[in-house]
Amino acid sequence: MSRPFRRTPGSVESTPPEVPDTTGSALGRRRFVGLLLAAPTLTVTARLLGDVATAPPASASGGGLVVPTPDGPADIFDVSDAQMLTVLPTASLIHLTLDTAGVAHFALHRSENGQGITTSTAMLIADELDMPIQDVSVTLADARPELLMNQFTGGSNSTMSTYRPIRTMAAAARKRLVETAARRTGHSASTLRTADGHVVCPDGSRIAYGDLAVDAAVDEDTPLVAPLKPLSELTMVGQPKGRTDAHASVTGTKEFAMDLKVPGALPTMVCRAPRLNGKPIRLLNHDEVKAMPGVTHVALVSTGIAIRARTFGQCIDAIRVVRAEWTEGTAGRKSDADVLADLRKAEIPLLVPKVPVLAQTVETDFTFRFASNAALETNCAIADVRSDRAEVWSGLQVPLVARKDIAEKVGLPEKAVAVHVTLGGGAFGRKAFSDAAIEAAEVSKEMGVPVKLMWHRVDDARVGRVHPMATSRIRATVLAGSVLTWDQRHTSVATDFTHGFGDVLTAAAAELPVVDLGFSETVYALTQGTHYNFGVTTNLLNEVDHGFNTGSMRGIYSPNAATARELTVDKIAHLVNSDPYQFRRKFIRRARGRAVLDKVAQVGSWGRQMPAGTAQGIAVHEEYHGFSACLVEIDCRPETVSREVPEAVTGPRVTKVVFAIDVGLVINPRGLEAQMMGGIMDGLAMTLTSSMHLEDGHFLEASWDNYAYTRQWNAPPQLEIIVMPSTTEEPGGAGEFPVATSAAAVATAYARATGTLPTEFPVNHSAPLFFTPKSFEPPLPASPTDGLSHTY
């Protein structure tokens, strides 16, 4: 790995260079071996063996007037690599246990919020172990401090990081079961096979795994080298599989944090300040609040006035009578325009490239508004804090940081704090922060009773995490159909990375192909791959203003940066009279990228005749060790834009989406398709409909009637997702992947349908507000009472 990383211009070549994708391949070859652990029944872990192989050097060859772009930092070692690297030392701390009933138990050290990793993990174990998937029990591990960075759910990295250790454990367990059966029966191990949770003897007799679980256990840790099955022998991996929790989801029995019945934990909500992050100074009517029906406790805490009651409805009613004094808040009296002006001031100048005088310059400048990463399950947690210990239940992407923060907040040693990770009702980056868990612990301590703390939707919308406002500017120079230079400058309100991701990059620092960059700038550099051969390429981030509660939102910078990139690619293609698809095809750097591009163009009938006011758009995005392309058809005709759905934000309708995804090795195509579908809905929302408006120090959007996330009336009537056949032997990432590609494709389609380049996203942000902002004092609306007049 060469560092420090320097980028040098390539020479003009005569055919399109083909660059092998090397990202991640080095890490993928790290070897794990099985290790039997001393335990009453068979228990296995995976231990790292050997060291990283050297990545083959990138090379370029070919012709056509294409100026090759050398690998950028993210092309050599990206955030996915950093995450995979930092979990290696603790891989041996997770384990698989087989009980005497033949059930394999695995407590997954990641959080499940709908992305399907409990299902894909169960598939990997069942496939490698030759057992029915219903006999594999995958639960979520409690916070385990010894796992360090290996309990961080984010960066679409869960499957990438856990794939080999999990298969290694299962392979070792299978081998141990066979050896145990051989010892018991006197058969040679090589004559035994495994099937359906049994060891099968040459005479056809079968021994259930559960019957071997005790005999297979060891008294002291024992290494066991067991080769993984060749991919060709796996029967579940690569086959579509429904979610293991589907039945629980459709019967309402799937338990989220607020569904848990923890004794004494009564509903609790917090009355918050009228402006963002304002703090309570004093409560003026304690007795009146305390006397409200159902209320048991009232406490002033660092984030507001906490109220515990028999029902959440009574918490809401009590919050509505609170009179309190508050500090102003961290956004002061700022509005959108003030934040944008701050961003403009902080923008790094674009280079004036040294290129031939005849070269033409293409410049673009886009603004991306604040957006909300709120899930449908609001921030929530149950906490039971006693004088000497604390116990917390919450859907947490980073439970270790939560545990540390909770311990600090309530003044207990970390070892006295137990943190249970519950199934999450969506996360999207929001649950990387433990805001509700920390708050619940503080409230429980103040009140001296267990609490079931839930944020009201209004709190979740107005005070919850937002994706930061940003601008993205690009300057490219073009000569004779070639792009000679490409410079992108992304300027963003600061993204909060204090949830532990910093530890990941710090631990991987020695491997990083960048030097002298700040933390956020490093994350940016390691997530922005170079997609095209556009000559000398630079891509930099600058950040401002820390007054907001920010976070990732199914991706960090990529959805915005990719939208800017792909729109600019279209602008250049137009300048050189080239078709957007053919232009991309000519300049795209990698064969896997070209393959997904070709696939959507073919399946989506790129270039077909469409009526005026409608158009196709196309975009590509590479990240997470994978490749994606998206073709969109959009209808921007007046009769469509102004179509009537009661109390709905309609606007342009995306009528068709064709999406191709190459994640390397496909584990569960059905789950992968689901992730693509969901991410596409996010991409539509980001480009067309959903944003937060900051005004006078607070966000106006307070609920789902204000924040126009994609709804049925926006969903594309035609959606085709193409899962490309596996291209490698390692799985890449999925969850965040489709957002950038689809947001960009919708933007390019919109530009072509309307004949104007949109410069602000979502495109409706500066239109007159479609709603009347809800009250800030009281901070919560009363629940309606007319529900029986709206039945159907």
Place this chain on the structure above:
Amino acid sequence: MPTHTFKVNGETVTVDVEDDVRLLWVLRDILGITGPKYGCGINVCKACTSHVNGKAFNPCSVPVGALEDDDEITTIEGLPATVGKDLHPMQEAWIDRDVAQCGYCQPGQIMAAVALVKKVRSESRSITDADLDGIRNICRCGTYVRIREAIRAGAAQM
């Protein structure tokens, strides 16, 4: 404290609680019926969608005092009982299409879907794209396309 009697999922229940407490909290916080989810409390996200006397409604917006003794509330937990099977055809369609991701909104989606199919049937017609466009239940995981497929498939089996 006033008492309120009504039927939930086939059983008559009586609760002691103030008249104005919305039914969602009576179900979740007092009766422990947690299938209906909270997503907004103002009848816009529809995550709590359940049935009253066979019609879809949102218990977050109904004071418990507004219910009559013979009002029958059906939550997702009581849905299959209406057809005497383990799962309602709509639930089977949901599993068949692998609709749910996080699953939080799905009890409400299914209850809305069943009511929509019944409503359309009562109008002697079949489900149109406009009907599906008009479903207000939000899904933040973005499962909309599979929801549409499942509703059409589930309707065919109802």
